[in-house]
Amino acid sequence: MNQAMASAPSPMHLAGETGDAALELAPSSFHCLCRFFAPSLAARREGRGLRDIDRRFPVRGHRPLLADEEEALLTKPRMDRIGIVGTGSRLPSRVMSNADVADVLGVERRWIQTRTGIRERRFAGAGEGTAALAAGATMAAVEAAGLTAADVDTVIVATSTPDRPIPPVATRVQELTGAGGALSFDVNAACAGFLYGLAVAGSLLAADDQRRYAVVVGSDTYSRLLNPADRQTYAIFGDGAGAVVLGRVDDDCGLLHTRLNTDGSLGDIAVGGPQLPISVEQIEEGAHFASMRGHRVAEVVRTQFPMMIKEVVAQHGISVERIDHLVCHQANPRLIQECATAAGFTPRQLVMTGDVVGNTASASIPIGLAAAAREGRLRRGDTILMVSFGAGMTWGWSLLRWA
Numbered sequence: 001m002n003q004a005m006a007s008a009p010s011p012m013h014l015a016g017e018t019g020d021a022a023l024e025l026a027p028s029s030f031h032c033l034c035r036f037f038a039p040s041l042a043a044r045r046e047g048r049g050l051r052d053i054d055r056r057f058p059v060r061g062h063r064p065l066l067a068d069e070e071e072a073l074l075t076k077p078r079m080d081r082i083g084i085v086g087t088g089s090r091l092p093s094r095v096m097s098n099a100d101v102a103d104v105l106g107v108e109r110r111w112i113q114t115r116t117g118i119r120e121r122r123f124a125g126a127g128e129g130t131a132a133l134a135a136g137a138t139m140a141a142v143e144a145a146g147l148t149a150a151d152v153d154t155v156i157v158a159t160s161t162p163d164r165p166i167p168p169v170a171t172r173v174q175e176l177t178g179a180g181g182a183l184s185f186d187v188n189a190a191c192a193g194f195l196y197g198l199a200v201a202g203s204l205l206a207a208d209d210q211r212r213y214a215v216v217v218g219s220d221t222y223s224r225l226l227n228p229a230d231r232q233t234y235a236i237f238g239d240g241a242g243a244v245v246l247g248r249v250d251d252d253c254g255l256l257h258t259r260l261n262t263d264g265s266l267g268d269i270a271v272g273g274p275q276l277p278i279s280v281e282q283i284e285e286g287a288h289f290a291s292m293r294g295h296r297v298a299e300v301v302r303t304q305f306p307m308m309i310k311e312v313v314a315q316h317g318i319s320v321e322r323i324d325h326l327v328c329h330q331a332n333p334r335l336i337q338e339c340a341t342a343a344g345f346t347p348r349q350l351v352m353t354g355d356v357v358g359n360t361a362s363a364s365i366p367i368g369l370a371a372a373a374r375e376g377r378l379r380r381g382d383t384i385l386m387v388s389f390g391a392g393m394t395w396g397w398s399l400l401r402w403a
Helices: 011-017 020-045 050-056 067-075 098-105 109-116 130-144 169-177 193-207 280-285 294-316 333-342 361-374
Strands: 081-090 094-097 120-123 154-158 183-187 214-220 240-249 254-262 325-328 383-390 394-401
Touching: 081 130, 081 193, 081 361, 081 394, 094 098, 098 109, 109 333, 130 169, 130 214, 130 240, 130 361, 154 169, 154 193, 169 183, 169 214, 183 193, 193 214, 193 240, 193 254, 193 361, 193 383, 193 394, 214 361, 240 361, 254 294, 294 333, 294 383, 294 394, 325 333, 325 361, 361 383
Parallel strands: 081 254, 154 183, 154 214, 325 383
Antiparallel strands: 081 240, 094 120, 214 240, 254 394, 383 394
């Protein structure tokens, strides 16, 4: 089954369709579901129903099922699909041009654009932390969906630069936006985190009819981890947040297939932040800054990008020409354009934002989606392919049909 997000797939089947990384997570979710549904199946055999289970396992804020609701839940065919119903983004106010960055690094400004394709990026200032940017992007996406924060019952934030290690950024976003009571947690797959969060959110909605809308946010503030003497990172990264609202859409639209991958043996080619506990020695050595071996990252991208495109074409019987929009993580705009062109994509198909926002890590893809939506580029039925890479190394793709 290629359409991994269609018609409420079982957790184990979904794991098989979403790659090795998902296989690490799905069994525990599957066993949790078994622990819940096993007694309900026994109750059915004994002539009891889900209402008995509701009484045995009460959940705060959840009323027991009525008889007609129970019957509908047990017999209703799952024909709906999960799709994006709103997008939004939020950028810091401070613009860092190539001239600004060149002055800090002591290089020519033309060198930056030639090597990266980036003209400017944003750096967060006071009051523009990861949570604040995420909350702004969330509200923009919720409003674009025609909803209010009270309609949201799941908030997932993908980030590798939280304002603090504890608590999760998502809990702060819940508070700042007024989405009280929404299930809220973070995921960290570095720059690929948004696609991981999207897969988790889609699974949660598909598994639970009572869960209506989920917000998935990518928000990062890497400027706070950058070494101003490091050309490999300081010229590339920018800060920002992007968000999408997931909800139920017509069956001919929505998320079609997601595949996620991880290779931990490559974990040392891109790292960031100090090891805990923080020591004076780390600070003195500059080990608390983000660091990256750019040529090794580029090797991974050049190797995995064409392989992912081949997967999509083979599994969905769709040619590159029939993909309306390619939205990639903007690791390095020059590198992304190179790989996309080699794979057969035209400039018309590419959604590029890295030239004006830089590498915004987990926010790259949702910022791109929000920009394309604002510009009126995305039309109902358009096929969109999202591709991402992140430290770890992590990478993956997600195919959807715009609703």
